[in-house]
Amino acid sequence: MKISQLIFLGFLAILVMFTITTYINYNQAEKVNENSEWFAKSTTIMRESNRFQRNILTMVSGLRGYLLSGENFFIQSYDSAKQENIGILGQLNEIIPDTSAQKQALAQLIRLNDQWMLDFADPLIAAKKAAHTSDSSLQAYNALYRDKLVFGTEQSINRSLQQRFRDFTNYEYTLREARSEVLSDSIRQTRTISFYLTTFSIVLGFLISLFLAYRISTRIMAMVKMANTIASGNYEVHTADRGKDELSQLANSLNHMAGVLSENIRLLQRKNEELDQFAHIVSHDLKAPLRGIDNVITWIEEDYSNQLPPKISEYIQLIKGRLVRAENMIRGILLYARVGKENPEKEYINLNALLQDTVENIVIRPGLRVEIQDGLPEIYSERIPLQQVLSNLISNAVKYHDKPDGYIKIFLQNNADYYEFFVEDNGPGISKTYHEKIFAIFQTLEARDSFESTGVGLAIVKKILDDRKLAITVSSEIGKGTLFSFTWPK
Secondary structure, three states, X not given: OOHHHHHHHHHHHHHHHHHHHHHHHHHHHHHHHHHHHHHHHHHHHHHHHHHHHHHHHHHHHHHHHXXXXXXHHHHHHHXXXXXXXXXXXXXXXXHOOOOOHHHHHXXXXXXXHHHHHHXXXXXXXXXXXXXXXXXXXXXXXXXXXXXXXXXXXXXXXXXXXXHHHHHHHHHHHHHHHHHHHHHHHHHHHHHHHHHHHHHHHHHHXXXXXXXXXXXXXXXXXXXXXXXXHHHOOOOOOOOOOOOOOHHHHHHHHHHHHHHHHHHHHHHHHHHHHHHHHHHHHHHHHHHHHHHHHHHHHHHHHHHHXXXXXXXXXXXXHHXXXXXXXXXXXXXXXXXXHHOOOOOOOEEEEEHHHHHHHHHHOOOOOOOEEEEEOOOOOEEEEEHHHHHHHHHHHHHHHHHHOOOOOEEEEEEEEEOOOEEEEEEEEOOOOOOHHHOOHHHOOOOOOOOOOOOOOOOOHHHHHHHHHHHOOOOEXXXXXOOOOEXXXXXXXX
16 A cells, blocks of 8 residues: 555544544534423423513512402502513413423413403402492402302312422522533533543554654665665665665666666776776787887987988977977876775874975976975875875976966865865966866877977876865966866865
8 A cells, every 4th residue: 555545544534534523513413402492491490480470470469468458558459469470471481492391380380360350350359440340349359259259169279389490400400400411411421532542543543643653654664775785885684675665666776776776887987997998908909009109219219310301300309398298198188097005094194294206206497496385284195195295286386387487386275174286376367267178188289389288187187186086176267377276175
């Protein structure tokens, strides 16, 4: 399975877990909201029920007070409580659902309330009001009073009404307690489920991340190790990866690259060996005819020196100069080919002594002085490559110097991570157009017929420094001398 698919499935599993948790929490929130609304309605029902019971007592007191005293104050209290109860019963009828058992109880309460008012309260109040008009009305009232209150069922209906309202209220309290316990159990259950689902999601996410990190990092580190091995020069390396994902494709590509590199390196080594052999064979084969030509010219000079015209003698000297130049070029090819092939060991080098030895091996014409900085440090480095670079730069400055009185200065700058050597002269200078060209092999700025130069010295310098990833720069203008500088590791 591909890594992208593993990551997708892992995150999909975590997402599913969190989705389930969110869904459960959402449902619980809906239940809590529903229960809150129910509790709000239940509170209203209980509050209105208590008000109704208080109003019933007020109505009974107002009724009896009016019947005994005839004061309108009592009838006003009765009417106010009566109107308020009508509103309370209407509100309770709207709040209580039709499917609730409380609905039937409320219907019975409404029926008992209407019966009490219609059968007892309203007729007695009407009779009491009419009792003042005539004796017959008073007698009718007294008779009704005895029939309704003394011998009737008014008190039992009133007590039944109040008892049923108490039962109604108690039933509502019971519903609230049961509902509260169900809600508490639901909340506890939801918390438990949410906790375990969240914990499981976190653990699952951690395990998936750990698995992916281990699976990816170990294989990447194996490839990094392989790449470092290749960088160190071992191309016969292989990483085993039998998977079928993206990293397996990368591993197969690395294995293929290592194989191609190994084959190319072997081919390159074989070509380099062939080039070395070719350079030695060609130089040897070229030297033999050059020596033969030189011998023939020498024999002609020895045997016919007195018989040769001056022009012929001049041509013979020209031929001998060309032979010397050809031998120098062959020697330069060999020197250039050997650069980088040797593995010189490092040693402690006294730079002042090294430069003195180098200058002594160079023919310095009269009028030209070489100035070496005093107190140069002792360094731990490769002697032969450094001496080759300095020797070629100094020889180049001596060879091309065109002033009767001139100087060549060699000095050093000690930087934090490397040394920087400088070779400066006040010779003819070099145009900026040729600052790159002078480091190519067999390139010289002087005409070959007018100046004896192979054009190999600066090419050797550049190759030695390039092999070590070091830099060389030239700063020069026509007629203002030249300054070569190159870096060397500490």
